[in-house]
Amino acid sequence: MQTKVKDAIKYALSVGYRHIDCATAYSNEAEVGEAFLETVGDDKIVKREELFVTSKLWNTKHHPEDVEPALKKSLDDLKLDFLDLYLMHWPHAFKRGDNLFPKNPDGTMRYDYIHYKETWKAMEKLVAKGLVKSIGLSNFNSHQIDDVISIASVKPAVLQVGVQIDYRISQVECHPYLAQNELIAHCNHRGLVVTAYSPLGSPDRMWKHPDEPVLLEETIIKKLAEKYSKSPAQLLLRWQVQRKVAVIPKSVTPARILQNFQVFDFSLTEEEMRSIGNLNKNWRYIVPMVMVDGKPVARDAGHPLYPFNEPY
Numbered sequence: 001m002q003t004k005v006k007d008a009i010k011y012a013l014s015v016g017y018r019h020i021d022c023a024t025a026y027s028n029e030a031e032v033g034e035a036f037l038e039t040v041g042d043d044k045i046v047k048r049e050e051l052f053v054t055s056k057l058w059n060t061k062h063h064p065e066d067v068e069p070a071l072k073k074s075l076d077d078l079k080l081d082f083l084d085l086y087l088m089h090w091p092h093a094f095k096r097g098d099n100l101f102p103k104n105p106d107g108t109m110r111y112d113y114i115h116y117k118e119t120w121k122a123m124e125k126l127v128a129k130g131l132v133k134s135i136g137l138s139n140f141n142s143h144q145i146d147d148v149i150s151i152a153s154v155k156p157a158v159l160q161v162g163v164q165i166d167y168r169i170s171q172v173e174c175h176p177y178l179a180q181n182e183l184i185a186h187c188n189h190r191g192l193v194v195t196a197y198s199p200l201g202s203p204d205r206m207w208k209h210p211d212e213p214v215l216l217e218e219t220i221i222k223k224l225a226e227k228y229s230k231s232p233a234q235l236l237l238r239w240q241v242q243r244k245v246a247v248i249p250k251s252v253t254p255a256r257i258l259q260n261f262q263v264f265d266f267s268l269t270e271e272e273m274r275s276i277g278n279l280n281k282n283w284r285y286i287v288p289m290v291m292v293d294g295k296p297v298a299r300d301a302g303h304p305l306y307p308f309n310e311p312y
Contacts, residue, residue: 008252009035013046015258021197021248022078023056023089024070025100029077037079053078054085056138057123058100062093062114064122071126086123086132087171090139091116092305108290111303116144117151124154136169138197141307142186145170149190156192171195174245175236177215179280182312184245195246200233202250202285209296213283220275228266237263239276284308 005028009020013035022029040046055078061070071086095102095110102110123135136156137145148156156169170187174180174196184194201215215221216232225232233249233256240247241263249260268276287308288299300306 003031004252005031006035008254008257010039011254012257013039013051016261017257018046018050019052019054019248021054022074024058024061024074025056025089027100029055029074033077033079048080052084053080054087055083056087056089057119059090059092059094060097060100060102060112062088062112062116062119063096064118066096067119067122068126068129068131071131075131082130083132085134085136085169086126087136087138087169088116088119088123088140091137091141091144091307092300092303093119109299111300113304116140116305117148120148120152124152127154134169136171138171139173139307140170141310142183142312143310144305144307145187145190145192169193169195171197173198173284173286174240175199175201175215175285176218176221176239176276176279177201177213177281177283178285179277180312181277181280184243186312193246195248196240197248198286199240199247199249200236212285213281218279220279224268224272224276230263230266231259234259234263235268235276238266238268239273242268242273 009032012020020032022032036051038044040048040051042048055071055074057067057070061067071083075081075083093112093114093116095112104110120135123132126132127135134156135154137148140148145156170183170192172180172183172194174184174194175198180194180196187194203214203216215236218232221232221235225235228235230238237247237249237260251257251260289296290299291297298306298308301309
């Protein structure tokens, strides 16, 4: 998989991608860094100022004294001097340490209860030191977003291709089954740009349930894809682009990487946009689950800062 990640990044950069979304929890930043080392620089195919790199602070590094070392580890792995954007991956924390998923003897997660506002203040110092250009939030609900904005001296912001835009950013799972209309409206009202992860429904997840709905096989998506001579994935990405939601698809397959980039040569009608939006069923794919008494439950729902106990 390491070679696949490196090759995928190199190919994506060669066909025109310039926004690379990373995270400590993905456990592949060293491979991404190898690709950057070979392709990014004054004498390489991509200049650093053309590249927009995001990474994310993991749940075990929320204590203020852990934030800068965690960032510097990502920078070292990515072979970069700074990040364009650094996100807090989740609002709730795990027990401090180097184990990404610390557990109790009974198999439950070992949590920490430090507040994300303390973590945010530590992240602000990274901007002052020039280690990151901007900081933002991932998987935060509307109340938590407002909570951070209320105490922030460095507002959650997004950079695009080396140019600072006076917007704020929130990254969330978003696709037609989880349209996030209320959260997007809330973010827009506060000047935040929403970035959608898992826009294709994460069909390659290792933990997917055999009975869950498959977004790429939805009838209306397939029919519209045929109408426009596009793939179902391209239809889903175009839907997000037209609703002014930034989107970060994931693939290691060259043909799909190129295909995911080719969504700017057609437009959906208003009626088609509505028909795709009507697929919404508030279905989350990216929720860590555990079995309790034979039933699947959200693993972290008992944490007081867990974001998905709120409607949006």
